[in-house]
Amino acid sequence: MLAMTLREITGLPVIELDKVFWRPGLAATPRDEWIKTQQRLVEEERWIMDGDMGPCDAVEVRVRAADTIILLDFSFARCAWRTLRRGRERADFWQWLVAYRWRSRPVLMEAISKHAPDADVYVIRSPKALTRLVANLAEMARS
DSSP states (O other): OHHHHHHHHHOOOEEEHHHHHEEGGGEEOOHHHHHHHHHHHTTSSSOEEEOOOGGGOOTHHHHHHOSEEEEEOOOHHHHHHHHHHHOOOOHHHHHHHHHTTTTHHHHHHHHHHHHOTTSEEEEEOSHHHHHHHHHHHHHHHHO
16 A cells, blocks of 8 residues: 555556565565576666565665665564454464564565665554655655
8 A cells, every 4th residue: 555655646657566466375485586686677777566575585686776765664463453453364474574674674674774775764563654754755746
């Protein structure tokens, strides 16, 4: 949803990484192939990429190419509630969600720090903060 709002504001194309990464039966793309796929995706001059493949990801490829990174870092309770409202998820998703703060998030923050030192990074911890960011980005786009 955020990616689509950003597309409306910026006119940039959106690449939904879930649709590219997951194979039939929710089989993960092998890491070496995922790296090559992302390298092709970031060759485009302008884009918005949406997604996090958790422990299967090779995020360094896309953060290296990004000029702006928006990390939604909502509470576990909010994420769990939204997941429940959305529908059923597999057990591995719930395991990833429970462990996100101490496993995935540190890896992601380190990759951003190491591979995207010049990117504008926004760590958003609440829907209210997200609403403010979107409003600010919309205002900047109109200027």
